[in-house]
Amino acid sequence: MNTIFAARRVLTMNPARPAATHVAVRDGLVVGAGSLEELARWGPHTLDARFAAKVLMPGFVEGHSHLLEGTLWRFVYVGFHDRVDPDGRRWPGATSIEAVLERLSLAERELGDRDAPLLGWGFDPIHLPGAARCNRAQLDRVSSTRPIAIAHASLHILNVNSAALGLAQWLREGIDHPGIALGEDGLPTGELKGPEAMFPVGEKVGFDREIFAGDEQALRAFSRLCVRKGVTTATDLASPLPEAAIPMMIAVTGEEGFATRIVPLLRLLAEPVPQTVQRAAALRARSTERLRLGRVKIVADGSIQGFSARMRFPGYFNGAPNGLWYTAPEQIAQAYELALAAGVQVHTHTNGDEATELALECMRRALAKHPVPDHRFTLQHCQLADAAQFRRIAALGLCVNLFSNHLYYWGDAHRDITVGPERAERMNACRTALANGVPLAIHSDAPVTPLDPLFTAWCAVNRITSSGAPLGAHERIEVDEALRAITLGAAYTLRLDGEIGSIEAGKRADFAVLEQDPTEADPKHLKDVPVWGVVQGGRVFAASEL
Secondary structure (H helix, E strand, O other), X not given: OEEEEEEEEEEOOOOOOOEEEEEEEEOOXXXXXXXXXXXXXXXXXXXXXXXXXXXXXEOEEEOOEOOHHHHHHHOEEOOOOOEEOOOOOEEOOOOOHHHHHHHHHXXXXXXXXXXXXXXXXXXXXXXXXXXXXXXXXXXXXXXXXXXEEEEEOOOOEEEEOHHHHHHOOOOOOOOOOOOEEEOOOOOEEEEEEOHHHHHHHHHHHOOOHHHHHOOHHHHXXXXXXXXXXXXXXXXXXXXXXXXXXXXXXXHHHOOOOOOOEEEEEEEOOOOOHHHHHHHHHHHHOOOEOOEOOOEEEEEOOOOOOOOOOOOOOOOOOOOOOOOOOOOOHHHHHHHHHHHHHHOOOEXXXXXXXXXXXXXXXXXXXXXXXXXXXXXXXXXXEOOOOOHHHHHHHHHOOOEEEEOOHHHHHOHHHHHHHHOHHHHHHHOOOHHHHHHOOOOEEEOOOEOOOOOOHHHHHHXXXXXXXXXXXXXXXXXXXXXXXXXXXXXXXXXXXXXXXXXXXXOOOOOEOOEEEEOOOOOOOOHHHHHHOOEEEEEEOOEEEEHHHO
């Protein structure tokens, strides 16, 4: 028997029928969207009027996020901006180094085990007075005996104290690595950039590869947050996917009360390229309806605000040295060739424009050897691509998932410190992408910024920094374009647009349930449209009941 949901309005993202008043569902799939009279002709049904005063949209698709958003709340939040956890509690930002240290000190006193490491996350020094950095001496004030590590908001930098450095036998002179800053005394300052520098210490204190894989608690917390923000499908875009975690993920996501489809991507990191591609291809066969496996993630460079992204001329505005290659260029080239040959989709993190340039050249060569149509390889972030690069992106058949949230959270810093006024105006160039016919998604990169697709859409529509300044008005997109980017656009980049992203016959019954119509809201208030909850696979989940 069908269930027909009544709504004030159904925004379908289906151009053949863009709006409706009802949607019929059976066995977790959409029978059709239209009027009650039309849908009743499909046969016996029950009418569900609980959404009669609400607006239904396709469930939001977060095309770049991480299960870490569900894990990190076990640790101490030391970010600059206020943040809401998966249970709806608001945590105030720490707006100075002293506030960060005070929050860590309070948590340190509450730790029962004297030897347990103290972990923090969300640290964002570029916003602090004088763009203050953090060093081991400051963290030693919190504890000189307990290992302490705080991850930057970008997750590309780790600050640690002397005890943590000692665990990795790094509290010594003679260390020579571009990701390990040294002080005047010749010893590491405690700031570690990039995986080669971060992981040897991180593995000793709990910021290790296993934490990136997530666990049952992280999965459930992450799903609660998704429900609060209208998300029905979300990525875990850089996971080690250890074998032991796969049965757990299949079991948890398969529970009747689990509300989110999870799409994890296997990160190219420790294994050789051929093994990574082969493993991703094998994992694809183990996918379930709510756990989609079989894709690869490559991280080419680092973070712009962390000065570890790879930049073309003229480099960083403040004169900082160029960033780091997180994956060797020859490995990226090899991965593209092998993945195209194996039919494995690859998503590549490219923050700086030099990293984007490398990805384009590697893709050009790989396609010359393996001319695969509709490969949908996707550049993630791709923040500094210029118009010429977007034209090449289109010609190579690539998609982009742009980091529009960056405009709000770091736009002022990009204009004044990292890339300068001219390049900051073109960052995350959604309008240029669409003008060149590039398939477009936009994202939060949670936990780097909060998972909230309507806020992400607001950023792309308004392009306003946290200080209220406009940044690149010529790259603004319209509300309907932004809504498509967080639904059908993101689904396309994951090769799931045949199942999700719009409300039409035969697709998954995944809906975001909103209290207002986002197409009727003032674009300046798009981020303020309240979310009631979701329907995922025909199952109803209210945010208020989490």
